[in-house]
Amino acid sequence: MKQENLVSFSQSLLEWFDSYGRKHLPWKINPTPYRVWVSEIMLQQTQVTTVISYYERFTKHFSDLSCLAQASVDEVLELWAGLGYYARGRNLHRAAQIAWDTYGEIPPHFEDLIKLPGIGRSTAGAILALALNQSYPVLDGNVKRILTRQYAINDWFGHPRIEKLLWQYAEELLPTERVADYTQALMDLGATVCTRQRPKCSICPIKDSCQAYFLGTQGNYPVPKPQKNPLSLRTTQMVILSNHQQEIFLEHRPLTGIWGGLWSFPECSIETNLESWCEDQFNFNYQVESIKKLPSLRHRFTHFILDIYPVLVQVSSEHNNIAESNQKTWVSTKKAYQLGLPAPTLKLLKKLNEASDLKHMV
Template sequence: MPPEQFQKQLLAWFDIHGRKDLPWQQNISPYRVWLSEIMLQQTQVVSVIAYFNRFVTRFPTVQALAEAGLDEVLQHWAGLGYYARARNLHKTAQLIAGNNGEFPQTVEELSALPGIGRSTAGAILSIACGQSQSILDGNVKRVLTRFHGVRGWPGETKVATRLWRISSEYTPQKRCGDYTQAMMDLGATLCTRSKPRCTSCPVIDGCEAYKLNLTSQLPEPKPRKTLPVKQVFFLVLQDRQHRLLLERRPPAGIWGGLWSLPEFADRQQLRDWCLQQDYQLSEPTELPVHRHGFSHYQLEYIPILATLQNPINYVMEANSAVWYKPSDIHSLGLPAPVKRLLQHNYLEDHDDKND
């Protein structure tokens, strides 16, 4: 099917069936498109909507986001995961604010900003600025892979290069914003990863995967690897005032910049640390093992609950560890599994005691 025919049939479908009531499709601006694209990376639309609404209520402009503290940004991001996205969002907001709040107008300049790749840059420029720019997010990869019968894992350089070329060839000069959104909608609502609704597809007559009965096989998956397992121990330590000890994690790495529980490689390291801090603990309680999956490994964590018996009133290591009241913890940026752990084993009971 020629690109012009593909565009015509896709846009005709979009005019009737396309999604037009998502929050980021209202009052369209580069800031709102950028924020939605970053949030939608690795996250489903249904999950993003509430986060997006809360985020733009607190940070309605790129200037407001730039002026906010990273702690507050991370707090509003907590639960979405992949926290490097939030840190990059904050850095980029500050750079754009330093440019009088103006977003760059080329893919090259936008892609040079932290956390913005070629596809995100294309989405911003096409949807918010009306430029004819191609994109290649997960949904578009799936649509083009199936439509052209592209074999191989789309993450491979050779395959990705071919898909970018196809995406560029099929992107129109007019109605490019609608086309970009239509491609996303087609992948999200019809050309889904499993059980695609092929008979409702507006371009089914040109789809190679449908013709060859390959829709369940394309796109080809990434070659599977057995993920390594990393085991750690979390110390859930409270003092006599029912305060909980939390540490700020380093800015880089997993959960960078968030507040979390003191973490140790093994029980002996935990005991040695308590001795160094002159912490006298009650008999610790070891909870069952929990597991949290990351893209490159599985984190297996064992919570150790204990109470501090001797009074310690100083703050350690220049604000990297702080004793928090349960009522204050709710406002912090916490990793999702840590937040769940505290809610189930600590916060609810102690909130009741402090009411």
């Protein structure tokens, strides 16, 4: 793109932003590096409409870097529960601890930012551009989509060669002034006009420089990721232990793996004999009073599908017959809601509370 066209691109985008940009998003109000950072991490692979309520609740509880750094990972994951991709929450907490201990703030330099867990090149650029108006490009999903249409790139943008090319274009297009507004304008345009399906090309401020629009092939971009094998299907049996104290038994999952750091029901294979399993797992004197199979539910992950078969096991033992630790505990349903729970566990709790024949769980 010629120099005069580069200038026209940014000017057109900024003029559009002045009239139509999303200026009232909560992270646009007082856009400090900390507030922008939290929003950027939450917005990874998650829509704005979903993030807003989580963001407001999170930043109200953890108002600044110091609060977040001094919190426990359980506190962080409790407020992250339901947002998904929990490694983001764990990385956010760890990065806050490192930044607070090392710098006493979110570092204002790219070389320092990119060293923190969970912060890549685009996220670091977004923090510096949106919060400090520094001249760094971003390349999130919205920007990639805009650029692949602008330049009619006939290959998947995940290929290293294409990603390198997109970074080159993003740097060339970056204006020398109003970098924060320009960066937000790109994100807003991708979210509201240059959308994945049915882009609104007739009202796009940069359609005159868009090669895909000129060719009438905007629906062909971005080129989809090459197909791979279908998602594998896995199964698990979630064991909902309930005692006479109207408590349920939860385990704290390892920090690595799915639902890392969250609390959930114990699991075993669907072929397991539950009475023998309980005895092997918990080694307590008890009597299994009833075993009730509950309706299954399906949960989708990025790389596989998980079919969950929940089973309600009513036991006569008191809670002190099963050793508790900081990794295992009996809790009331009400207290369970205060813990960080993965979406399927939360869904099962709600169903148990709503079921008329399971009121003893409340």
